[in-house]
Amino acid sequence: MSDAKRALRIALVGNPNTGKSSVFNRLTGLSQKVSNYPGITVDKLSGLAKLSATALAEVIDLPGTYSLHPNGEDERVVYQALVNPAESERADVVIGIADGTNLKRHLFLFTQVLDLGLPAVLVVTMHDEMRLRGQSVDFEALGAALGGVEVIPVNGRTGLGLDRVKEAVLRAKPVPVSDRFFQPRKKGAAWLDEAIALSGSRTEYAAWLWATEPPEFGALAWVQQRGAASDRLRVDETVQRYSALHRLLKPLLHLDPGKDLTRSARIDRVLTHPLWGGLTLIAVLFLLFQAVFFWAEGPMNAIDAYFSQLGAWAESVLPAGAFTELVANGIVPGVSGVLMFLPQIALLFFFIALLEESGYMARVVFMLDRVLRPFGLSGKSVVPMVSANACAIPAIMAARNIENPRERLLTILVTPFMTCSARLPVYTVLIALVIPKVAFGPFDARAFVLFALYALGFVVALGASSLVKRFVPVGTSAPFLLELPRYRLPLVRNLWNTVFQKSRSFVAEAGKIILAISILLWFLANYGPLSSAEMDQLDPAQRLEQSYIGRIGHAVEPAIRPLGYDWKVGIALLSSFAAREVFVGTMATIYAVGTDDLGTVREHMAREINPDTGEPFFNLAVGVSLMLFYAFAMQCLSTFAVVKKETGGWKWPLIQMAGMTAFAYLVSFVAYQILA
Amino acid sequence: MAGLKRLADLRPGESGVIQDLCLDDVPPKLLEMGCLPGMHVTINYTAPWGDPLCLDVDGWQLAVRRDLAERIWVQTDQD
DSSP, X not given: OOOTTSOEEEEEEEOTTSSHHHHHHHHHGGGOEEEEOTTSOOXXXXXXEEOSSSOEEEEEEOOOOSOSSOSSHHHHHHHHHHHOSSGGGSOSEEEEEEEGGGHHHHHHHHHHHHTTTOBEEEXXXXXXXXHXXXXXXXXXXXXXXXXXXXXXXXOTTTOTTHHHHHHHHHHOOBOOOOSSSOOHHHHHTTTHHHHHHHHTOSSHHHHHHHHTOOTTTOSOOTXXXXXXXXXXXXXXXXXXXXXXXXXXXXXXXXXXXXXXXXXXXXXXXXXXXTTHHHHHHHHHHHHHHHHHHHHHHHHHHHHHHHHHHHHHHHHHHSOSSHHHHHIIIIIHHHHHHHHTTHHHXXXXXXXXXXXHHHTHHHHHHHHHHHHHGGGTOOGGGHHHHHHTTTOHHHHHHHGGGOOSHHHHHHHHHHGGGSXXXXXXXXXXXXXXXXXXXXEETTEEHHHHHHHHHHHHHHHHHHHHHHHHGGGSOOOSOOOXXXXXXOOOOOOHHHHHHHHHHHHHHHHHHHHHHHHHHHHHHHHHHHOOSSOHHHHHHSOHHXXXXXXXXXXXXXXXHHHHGGXXXXXHHHHHHHHHTTBTTHHHHHHHHHHHTTOOSOOOHHHHHHHOBOTTTSSXXXXXXXXXXXXXXXXXXXXXXXXXXXXXXXXXSSHHHHXXXXXXXXXXXXXXXXXXXXXX | OOOEEEGGGOOTTOEEEEOOOOTTTSOHHHHXXXXXXXXXXXXXXXXXXXXXXXXXXXXXXXXXXXXXXXXXXXXXXXX
16 A cells, blocks of 8 residues: 555556547646656656545656557656556556557557556547447446456546546556466466566566566566577567457457548548658648747747846846846846747747647658658657757657667757757847848848758758768667557647646756856956956956956967957857857847947947958858858757767767867858858 | 568558568567557558558558568468
């Protein structure tokens, strides 16, 4: 029994695309939180559910999986949440979610759970779809056949049936473990007792799972030492379990022949057609980017305006001094720099969630797999690469869905080349500064340059991948297996939850770093090796030169002079290594020094004169060189951190940063030398 | 002629029953997803360039790459 002080812990277990998240969202509402499983990077999604007037339970939405034998870190979480020998970490009750149109495959997983001896309730979703297909099942008989489990049909859209689930969870008792689905002892007679003792398992099946863990997870490979291959044992179990389920379901499941089962397949004939499918894909992506940039513009400007007023207000209200300076010119712009991107990122997350929920994303993956494979990538690289147009951090984490380690690594390595939204303010300022506002027919030159930079990011990502793949060993060939789920109307509730959570973790993660850098930068720009009395005697321009950051800028100037930059740009480049968008803020800080008027960054920058030529410093050559540098250099500490986490070491993030920065330097150098 | 063919050699719309799988060649996950010997599968359609293939397995759709489909033998039921 669970500790009285601890709330009941419920785990949701099911295949991907079963409506599991609908059930989770219905049960927990907005009480959800995302945390990490200790030691690994898999997100843990949990929330609180009110089961009755007095009973509150913690609900954990475990990653979707087809089997308790893990194929990856995500799936291993499921195994550990159910088999963990420490009771305080283990789930008390399991809610299994099964898609009624495909009961056999879903019961495969659910009977594995039952064999662990955990109290369980089975939720059957999609029975409206079952009716359409002319399928029906006797739920009560099914529950009895499973050994006395409550089987409850639930409509994920309306929530109908969930009250029954809550009641059932409260009275769920462990189902007596039977050997009707699988007999571990038959296959493992020689070692099962030893495995039970060694693992401290409570059931034979728990010991079986422990003993047959893939060698890459356990340090064990325990069974292999006994002369049996764990893959082979896994397959034996699969065959046995499926044939048991086949026998079990045959009398319970009624099929009305003559019903059309192929609606999704017929839609797919069009949507995956070489011509129509391709055109649809282009149209969808075009609409997506249009919407993300067009719709986000208003809120972004509003946030920007709000924070510049807030800064001015803080300056006028607080007593003059270092602290006020820090608040008005360090912290407020820092916070603004993070929140500015939120509208775009939220919109992009929204569209990605829309594509995934509707089932279309799987088709995009399907269509592009063959196209991306020559570059060493997988169709599944599409999701990270599209997400990276908002931010590389969630994008790199999304690469976990790629089973093949090599394709996954390559995706992680080249994803930061995609144009993330942090580059956008840099591009916007520079384009406005150096690209004349001319139009060629319907094409605006500035819009064209921006588009070209986006295209360039994608092309270079592909090129880099086909180059780097030569140096990445082929390794084990993990299979590409992709379920193409039925098309479904997305649920607003699910979309909203996804957008809310991802936006929240973006603000928390990226916000910390950007805010810290903004404060550090403000300090470095306002203090220097000279005493504050000496500093006070200088005029503002000299003060900046004498500050710590001015000195650092001067120190790096020789290295960046061939690219057309001076020490002021050097300061911006260096501070951008924490996060690119800091560029605009830094430029604002640097060029605002010495001018008392409140112009925009661009106006200040346009006024900057190159002392050697007497002409504006930011000419076409410098502007293009800078844009290319920002397009290719890996200037994002948060990305570095997430790559280190996901690849499990320093090697790949260091190679990535060195490679990208060297490439950026080279390209900017060539561009500047040609244009200047 | 009905006969033994590689899954990759079937055309869209054709179907067959999966024969014994060489387990060194196919991933266990394929079986766990329900693609077992004895299962009836149909090629629904393929992606542009004929790869990957979309299979109908027991009423749901599974995409596999051609290289895997070349290692799965089926007894075709076309005449």
